[in-house]
Amino acid sequence: MEPPRGFLSSLWNFICFLPFFVGLLLLGAIKGIILCPLICLLMAAGISGIILGLWPMHWFWTYYSILSAKQLGPVLKFVLCFGALPVPLILWPVVGVVASIIGGAAYGFFSPILATFDAVGELKTNKLFHCFYDGTWDTVKGCCTVIRDFADFCYHSYRSFMLDLRTKTPPNGEHYEIRLLYLPGALIAGVLGIVVDVFIISFIAICKSPIMLFKGWHRLFHDLIGREGPFLETICVPFAGLIILLWPLAVVGSVLGSIASSIFLGAYAGIVAYQESSFLLGLRYIVASLSIYDEYSNDVLDMQEGSCFPRLTYRRGDGQSSTAGLHSSNSISRPSSFHGQPSRMNSLKEPMIDLKPLELLDSLFKECQRHGEAMVCEGTITSSDIEDAKSSKGNKVISIGLPAFCILETLLRSAKANSVGLLLGDNITEVSSTNRPKDTFFDWFFNPLIIIKDQIRAENLSESEEEYLYKLVLLSGDPERLKNLTTVTPPQSERRQAEIEALARRLRGITKSISRYPTFRRRFDCLVKRLSEELSKKKGSCQSSNGSRSLSRSRSAFGRLFSQKSSSNGKTSYRGGEREEFQADERDLEIS
Numbered sequence: 001m002e003p004p005r006g007f008l009s010s011l012w013n014f015i016c017f018l019p020f021f022v023g024l025l026l027l028g029a030i031k032g033i034i035l036c037p038l039i040c041l042l043m044a045a046g047i048s049g050i051i052l053g054l055w056p057m058h059w060f061w062t063y064y065s066i067l068s069a070k071q072l073g074p075v076l077k078f079v080l081c082f083g084a085l086p087v088p089l090i091l092w093p094v095v096g097v098v099a100s101i102i103g104g105a106a107y108g109f110f111s112p113i114l115a116t117f118d119a120v121g122e123l124k125t126n127k128l129f130h131c132f133y134d135g136t137w138d139t140v141k142g143c144c145t146v147i148r149d150f151a152d153f154c155y156h157s158y159r160s161f162m163l164d165l166r167t168k169t170p171p172n173g174e175h176y177e178i179r180l181l182y183l184p185g186a187l188i189a190g191v192l193g194i195v196v197d198v199f200i201i202s203f204i205a206i207c208k209s210p211i212m213l214f215k216g217w218h219r220l221f222h223d224l225i226g227r228e229g230p231f232l233e234t235i236c237v238p239f240a241g242l243i244i245l246l247w248p249l250a251v252v253g254s255v256l257g258s259i260a261s262s263i264f265l266g267a268y269a270g271i272v273a274y275q276e277s278s279f280l281l282g283l284r285y286i287v288a289s290l291s292i293y294d295e296y297s298n299d300v301l302d303m304q305e306g307s308c309f310p311r312l313t314y315r316r317g318d319g320q321s322s323t324a325g326l327h328s329s330n331s332i333s334r335p336s337s338f339h340g341q342p343s344r345m346n347s348l349k350e351p352m353i354d355l356k357p358l359e360l361l362d363s364l365f366k367e368c369q370r371h372g373e374a375m376v377c378e379g380t381i382t383s384s385d386i387e388d389a390k391s392s393k394g395n396k397v398i399s400i401g402l403p404a405f406c407i408l409e410t411l412l413r414s415a416k417a418n419s420v421g422l423l424l425g426d427n428i429t430e431v432s433s434t435n436r437p438k439d440t441f442f443d444w445f446f447n448p449l450i451i452i453k454d455q456i457r458a459e460n461l462s463e464s465e466e467e468y469l470y471k472l473v474l475l476s477g478d479p480e481r482l483k484n485l486t487t488v489t490p491p492q493s494e495r496r497q498a499e500i501e502a503l504a505r506r507l508r509g510i511t512k513s514i515s516r517y518p519t520f521r522r523r524f525d526c527l528v529k530r531l532s533e534e535l536s537k538k539k540g541s542c543q544s545s546n547g548s549r550s551l552s553r554s555r556s557a558f559g560r561l562f563s564q565k566s567s568s569n570g571k572t573s574y575r576g577g578e579r580e581e582f583q584a585d586e587r588d589l590e591i592s
Helices: 007-068 074-084 088-116 126-132 137-167 179-228 236-273 279-300 320-325 357-378 381-388 398-414 442-461 463-475 480-485 494-514 520-538 553-562 579-592
Strands: none
Touching: 007 074, 007 088, 007 126, 007 137, 074 088, 074 126, 137 520, 179 279, 236 320, 279 553, 357 398, 381 398, 381 494, 381 520, 398 442, 398 463, 398 494, 398 520, 442 494, 463 480, 463 494
């Protein structure tokens, strides 16, 4: 929809829309007031029960993992167990319970309001019904989903973190150890940093909050009258109007966030003093941290550049680079495009795909289900794998190997297509730096995957090397099966073999980190349930499925190489009639 032209038409459009907006806001607020106590009670009870129920296990498992960690030295273990760990472990239930109450109240109140505004979207039908219904039962289900994901994170993801801590070997054979001589100076520097930064940064944030309030309102009202920025598209108008009403809360939140961040910003002075073995450099960092915050806040508020605090050097050997950074601050702290007002956007000629992390995770599990059903039919995934995945000990072939297998397929597809990003399974959607989710959490996985894709492209793998990489990615969690599988041979060159094995290790490591994502476990349980149903449906038969025929030629060949099982004497053999069927499949692929 093209925005109206002219001040009078824009003002008239705003006046006509204002009662509609207020009505939706009141309806959403009424639903929020009704649901807020229920959602707050559910979330507080659920999350508090999980925290208190797992608290003894967290105590025992944390101490056991630290005492068993191979990369930590004895002195560091003693300091952690008797000095650092008791405080967060004691505060964890208190902070968790309070946060669950506040989060439940906020979610129960604001979720119905946002759902009410979303119900009048341009693509929605029967808008009157959805105005009253949306945000009611969906909010209750969303609350239960949050509790389930929180439980999975506190149990499964926590155990995964602790397992890594226990089993990871020290780098270069040297333990992480603490130097007791510099510990008192670091503690004093950290305490001074917290005291100074909390006081001064809080003062700066409170003094600049009126500027943020009025500048934000000025910009939002300017965009509202001119239908620019967040008010350009009609569907965004209710949410942007809600931003105007809630902008004071955003300012208060930014001040509280600055105060909270000042604690960690100041405590980092102790780390600087310890790393540099100098109490003086820790004090210099305290002054530099004030300058860093002041300059950053000026850039955010579009105020005059610079700071009244000196930017002292607090790292050894960083004098020249720090000075150069100060001289070039005019060119990098605020680009020239930020000095003026953003230009008016033209109407979008093509729909912009805005990808969300959960949508990409759903896409990954759809691929896992498709390939998993084919592997169940081929015998690659066995009943023991599925039973282990259902149990508490888990199964790395399904939990890590199968998602890593699907991610590797995406990386190979993207590398062969010379894609700048990641080309998804439909060969149309591409996740790049322009449309990727803007969550910092997503960057932890996206950037390393792009690097691995570029490495795969540079390696220029042959078909046999791709099959070997697929094998390593899928079966590295089961060394016995990996050792017994002789149909896929490694490359002749030891260097080439080491490079491919390094790619497989990195990809499985990234997939293991993705498996700790709070919503991963819930989707994984659904995947295991579907694979179990597929296994019972097939009953060991080798009938071809749509999923297996949709695999690419390299993965079909890889599936044929995996379609073997151990006999009673430990040797591998093809199932009866399988070889002829695979030859027929290959002829069909060659014809197509």
